[in-house]
Amino acid sequence: MTATARRFDVQTQGLRRLVSHFKGKSVLVVGDLMLDHYIHGSSTRISPEAPVPVVAVSQESFIPGGAGNVAHNLAALGAKVGVMGVIGEDEAGRQLSSDLIARNIGIENIVTDARRLTSQKCRIIAERQQVVRYDRETQGALSDATEALLLRRLAQALPLNQAVILSDYGKGMISPRILKTAITMARRRAMPVTVDPKIEHFKQYRGVTCITPNLQEAWAGMRRIPKGATSDLENLGRDILKTLRSDSVLITRGPDGMSLFGPGYVTHIPTQAREVFDVTGAGDTVIAALTLALASGAKIGEAATISNQAAGIVVGKLGTAVATAQELLEVLR
Numbered sequence: 558m559t560a561t562a563r564r565f566d567v568q569t570q571g572l573r574r575l576v577s578h579f580k581g582k583s584v585l586v587v588g589d590l591m592l593d594h595y596i597h598g599s600s601t602r603i604s605p606e607a608p609v610p611v612v613a614v615s616q617e618s619f620i621p622g623g624a625g626n627v628a629h630n631l632a633a634l635g636a637k638v639g640v641m642g643v644i645g646e647d648e649a650g651r652q653l654s655s656d657l658i659a660r661n662i663g664i665e666n667i668v669t670d671a672r673r674l675t676s677q678k679c680r681i682i683a684e685r686q687q688v689v690r691y692d693r694e695t696q697g698a699l700s701d702a703t704e705a706l707l708l709r710r711l712a713q714a715l716p717l718n719q720a721v722i723l724s725d726y727g728k729g730m731i732s733p734r735i736l737k738t739a740i741t742m743a744r745r746r747a748m749p750v751t752v753d754p755k756i757e758h759f760k761q762y763r764g765v766t767c768i769t770p771n772l773q774e775a776w777a778g779m780r781r782i783p784k785g786a787t788s789d790l791e792n793l794g795r796d797i798l799k800t801l802r803s804d805s806v807l808i809t810r811g812p813d814g815m816s817l818f819g820p821g822y823v824t825h826i827p828t829q830a831r832e833v834f835d836v837t838g839a840g841d842t843v844i845a846a847l848t849l850a851l852a853s854g855a856k857i858g859e860a861a862t863i864s865n866q867a868a869g870i871v872v873g874k875l876g877t878a879v880a881t882a883q884e885l886l887e888v889l890r
Contacts, residue, residue: 572863573889578853579882580635585714587739588624588724588731588753590642590667591676591694592653595620600683612683621656622678624724626879627753628662630845631722633879634867636852639663639718641710642730643703649675649693666710670703676728699729708738715742720749720852722844723765727755740764749851753844754778760800766851767805768797769844775808794818805857809843809868817861826861829869829888842871842880 595618600610621629624642631638640662644650646669653675657664676694680687699707707730715721721743725731740763743750749766759778762768775793776783779800784790790808797806798818806818814828846867850860866888870880 569889572859572866573886575850575853575855575859575863576634576882576885576889579849581637582635582720582849582852583637583639583718584631584720584722584848584852585639585641585666585718586624586628586631586722586724587641587711587735588627588722589676589726589728590621590625590640590644590653590730591623591678591726591728592649592656593620593622593626594618594677594679596679596681598681598683600688610683610688612681612688619652619656621653621660621662623676623726623728624722624730625653625657625662626841627722627724627845628657629660630842630867630879631849632660632662633881634846634849634885635882636849637663639666639714641666641707641714643668643670643673643699643707645669645673645675645695646671647675649677666707666714668703668706668710670700672700673729676726694728696727697729699732704732704734707735711735711738712742715739715748716746718748720751720848722848723750723752723762724841724844725753725755725758727757731755731758733761736761749848751844751848751851753840762803763801765801765803767807767847767857768801768803769807769809769840769847770797771809771840772811775806790816791818791823794823807843807847807861807864809840815843815861815865817858819857824858824861826865829866839868839872842867842878846880846885 597616598612598614600612604611628638628640673695680690751767752762752765754770756777808816815826817824843864847860847864850863867880870884871878
């Protein structure tokens with residue numbers, strides 16, 4: 558069937574009612590956990606040792622990144638959220654666990670693997686500009702023992718939740734077995750299961766409720782050369798829908814908003830960003846708000862609209878940020 562344009566009849570009052578139902582909804586985030594480390598300072602000179610700026614450090618901060626940021630977004634929106642992932646037996650892992658607990662995020666399903674490093678991204682920022690980023694991490698497949706433990710934890714944890722998010726950053730947590738098990742279990746229970754994809758794994762996400770790639774990920778995931786016409790975008794979305802046999806596809810398009818695809822239709826949703834400071838983590842906000850809305854009884858068009866509003870809030874903030882339920886309610890007046 559050829560996709561046709563559709564305008565969803567989305568009423569602001571109904572969206573506000575859905576957001577008011579966010580509080581207490583239980584969502585499990587399964588994915589690659591990271592620690593985001595920010596070093597802030599000022600720079601007024603170039604190093605005599607190399608052509609790089611010298612940053613005088615004034616502040617350091619740590620916040621959960623990757624799947625942890627998805628969980629942080631959910632918690633900020635009022636959800637009861639737990640994370641499932643792997644950390645190392647290191648200071649970064651202890652810091653990440655502490656930060657998750659401080660944000661009321663359950664960590665009982667985090668597995669510690671002494672053979673792996675906790676993924677850590679350190680960003681050095683001077684005058685609101687990122688100067689450099691350096692990473693510490695272990696990439697590659699999980700050990701058989703770690704994967705088996707996670708599968709047992711998944712079987713116990715998933716039935717206690719109302720939705721599942723698969724947050725795949727390609728660090729090894731979202732293995733084929735964990736992916737298939739999570740999707741199968743969620744669909745058997747008629748629970749929303751959404752995925753923020755990794756390009757290399759794109760065609761493995763069959764059967765999800767919704768996949769939320771950005772435009773670059775959508776083209777690359779389908780192994781296609783990007784094209785600029787609206788008709789090319791619509792063909793791409795329709796083909797992703799068919800290939801993955803998902804209920805819907807939500808392609809985020811930065812300043813051009815979002816495009817939502819379902820069986821026989823596409824709708825283009827204009828951006829709600831008023832001022833853009835930083836797009837870091839905006840995709841995490843989108844999938845968090847979308848999934849929480851679905852868990853609260855929203856139709857997919859309503860959920861996409863809410864997630865678009867949430868993204869518009871966070872890109873107006875510096876760094877890896879979140880939107881709160883109160884902020885959403887204010888922009889939906």
